[in-house]
Amino acid sequence: MVSREKITPDMAKKEVVRICEISDENIVDCMQCGKCTAGCPAVHGMDILPHQVIRLLQLGQIDQLLQSEAIWSCAACFTCASRCPRAVDISKIMEALRLTLVRVKGNNRLDIEKVPKLLDKNIPQQAIVSGFRKYVK
Ligand code: SF4
Ligand code: SF4
Numbered sequence: 001m002v003s004r005e006k007i008t009p010d011m012a013k014k015e016v017v018r019i020c021e022i023s024d025e026n027i028v029d030c031m032q033c034g035k036c037t038a039g040c041p042a043v044h045g046m047d048i049l050p051h052q053v054i055r056l057l058q059l060g061q062i063d064q065l066l067q068s069e070a071i072w073s074c075a076a077c078f079t080c081a082s083r084c085p086r087a088v089d090i091s092k093i094m095e096a097l098r099l100t101l102v103r104v105k106g107n108n109r110l111d112i113e114k115v116p117k118l119l120d121k122n123i124p125q126q127a128i129v130s131g132f133r134k135y136v137k
Pocket of ligand 2: 036039040041042043050073074075076077078079080081090091094
């Protein structure tokens with residue numbers, strides 16, 4: 001996991017706004033009905049459930065989210081989006097949270113020589129794909 005400085009409330013607010021901008025989702029629309037979590041096929045690997053991810057964002061508790069396993073467990077299957085009565089697409093929010101970590105200054109470039117070593121490790125495939133998206137020679 002990428003190390004980060006302690007996030008202050010002001011920084012948290014800005015990061016929540018940025019995550020909403022990256023994902024183009026409106027977290028205020030979520031009414032915490034739990035239908036997303038009830039249909040999610042990846043909840044067994046999540047320490048924070050999909051509807052709880054939205055709630056923590058609403059509360060500005062971004063630090064807890066960025067340290068969670070849940071954002072790496074999401075399979076981007078869109079089941080949550082198809083079930084949501086308020087049209088909230090959590091997969092886009094999960095991706096925005098992953099990008100927030102990948103784009104941390106100093107951690108936003110993937111050295112191509114290191115890729116074979118990364119592939120030997122048991123890291124989430126999303127991390128590798130996100131790394132490639134950010135790769136610049
Ligand atoms: S299904 Fe939609 S409204 Fe219900 S908890 Fe999930 S994101 Fe929120
Ligand atoms: S997109 Fe992610 S959070 Fe949504 S149902 Fe699929 S695995 Fe669960």
